[in-house]
Amino acid sequence: MTFMQRGRNVAAGNMAVSKDATPLTLRDLRRPRHAGLFEAVHRIDAQLDEASRRELESWIGDQYSVEYGDVPLGFVALCHLGPPYVDHRLDLLHSIVEHYGAGDSMPEPFAQARMLARTGAYPFVEVYGSGQIIPVRADGSIVVP
Numbered sequence: 001m002t003f004m005q006r007g008r009n010v011a012a013g014n015m016a017v018s019k020d021a022t023p024l025t026l027r028d029l030r031r032p033r034h035a036g037l038f039e040a041v042h043r044i045d046a047q048l049d050e051a052s053r054r055e056l057e058s059w060i061g062d063q064y065s066v067e068y069g070d071v072p073l074g075f076v077a078l079c080h081l082g083p084p085y086v087d088h089r090l091d092l093l094h095s096i097v098e099h100y101g102a103g104d105s106m107p108e109p110f111a112q113a114r115m116l117a118r119t120g121a122y123p124f125v126e127v128y129g130s131g132q133i134i135p136v137r138a139d140g141s142i143v144v145p
Contacts, residue, residue, distance in 0.1 A: 030141075030142065030144060031067065031068060032139070032140035032141050032142070033136050033140045033142065034063075034067070034140060035140070036063065037060065037063060038123060038124075038140075040056055040059060040060050040063075041060070041075055041077060041090070041123070041124045042080075042123075043056060044056075044075075044077070044088060044090050044097055045079060045080045045081055045088070053095075053097060054095065057090070057092055057095060060090075060092065061092055070128065070130075071092065072092065072126040072127055072128050072129075072134075073091065073092060073093050073109065073110075073127050073128060073129050074089055074090045074091040074092045074093065074096075074110065074127050075089065075090045075124045075125065075126055075127065076088070076089050076106070076110050076113040076114055076116075076117040076124065076125045076127065077090075077117050077123060077124040077125070078117055078118065078120060078123075079099050079100070081099060084101040084102070085099040085100065085101060086100065086101060086102050086118065087099075087100050087106075087114060087117050087118060088100060089106060089110045091110070093129075109127050109131065109133070110127055112127070112133055113125035113126075113127050113133045113135075116133065116135050117135075121135070121137070122135040122136055122137060122138075122143075123136060123137075123138055124136050126142075
């Protein structure tokens with residue numbers, strides 16, 4: 001089953017991501033992230049053509065909108081491409097996937113999540129327009145701020 005078969009598909013470009021989004025409720029925050037999101041975020045390290053990447057971003061945005069009530073600006077995670085890359089960010093707002101070396105600077109607000117991602121304790125860290133940074137554990141549970 002592919003990531004697109006696990007949830008509703010939204011046409012690329014129709015995802016609404018806003019810096020003014022309402023902060024997540026405590027109930028939404030505590031809901032575990034599902035395996036499909038882990039698969040999708042992991043695919044960021046794969047060499048995807050632009051159409052596939054946009055489809056992946058759209059699917060991720062749709063899942064967050066439906067399942068958790070808010071769509072993050074993006075994610076920071078360890079990079080598995082190998083040296084010189086150590087981590088990467090997926091910026092859903094600007095449709096950017098960028099891989100970073102150890103000495104590279106990451107833009108805000110993603111830089112705030114970078115050290116959490118680099119610990120290796122979290123498969124990815126969610127970054128929200130409200131300023132919330134939410135680390136996601138391997139079992140799908142999150143660290144409530």
